[in-house]
């Protein structure tokens with residue numbers, strides 16, 4: 306049985322970082338849980354730019370619907386229409402009861418979210434789940450609502466079982482456990498079936514000092530996922546990990562500097578080379594030292610269980626985009642937006658050739674040569 310949880314684990318995660326720096330958020334654990342935000346019980350949660358704690362009346366089921374007579378067998382393989390994410394470009398946010406009760410983290414989240422939405426455009430529907438350790442009951446409630454929203458109503462596989470599977474998904478449990486524990490920030494975007502397209506933005510235990518740059522990184526993924534025709538990263542109509550994570554890491558570093566919400570762009574980029582930084586404890590230099598070259602298009606670094614995925618997809622990926630922006634004489638919008646925008650209509654290979662005037666394979670050879678240069682040569686392309 307092709308169940309939802311399996312698909313979730315295999316194909317839909319565009320996480321911020323697989324080995325994210327541990328965040329200490331214990332200071333949130335003793336918050337006053339009495340300040341329950343008012344919820345407009347009964348009405349659909351269509352508010353944007355504020356986060357609401359859901360109540361039982363917000364749930365879609367029970368009663369659970371039966372599969373329709375002409376149901377969809379392979380409900381995960383529904384195609385994505387071009388511009389599917391423009392039809393309902395709304396954002397809905399739910400938050401754990403009592404979490405961030407003074408609203409300080411949410412305020413910075415929306416500041417960065419709106420900044421990124423202005424730059425990349427509005428897409429959706431996006432469900433933001435702002436979760437923390439202040440109420441396990443509330444987290445369970447949010448989880449149920451999330452599962453209901455993701456279920457494909459027209460599938461032959463019953464909605465009730467899709468919802469149950471979502472709870473049984475070991476990967477998902479990890480997210481729920483993380484929310485309840487209060488440890489380690491956890492951030493990701495996950496897409497869904499083309500028969501029920503939506504994007505989940507998980508903001509689990511965000512820290513005030515990191516929330517804006519993380520939000521910029523994740524919104525970049527929203528833009529990317531809005532332009533996928535498939536979650537298959539090897540497909541010409543999907544996006545490889547070096548594209549997804551490399552672009553998002555590059556843009557958060559660059560725009561974080563420009564807005565003053567992050568650190569110095571050159572310092573972050575050189576830091577990823579020299580010692581790693583917040584994505585991993587080790588950097589590009591250590592990876593290149595230990596490996597005989599690298600292949601950006603190889604998706605198997607995820608399986609290594611060390612910092613290889615961080616080094617290749619996030620760090621070398623970010624540098625690959627810095628290199629391409631440099632080759633475009635600083636035309637960052639072409640690299641980050643136009644290239645992605647044309648993927649659904651022509652495929653990524655053709656779009657790459659159109660916007661960068663070389664094939665992706667030609668670029669890989671060129672970039673590999675660049676990485677053999679000195680620190681000064683690396684730094685020079687950032688200017």
Ligand SMILES: [Zn+2]
Nearest residue numbers: 319320321553
């Ligand atoms: Zn990411």
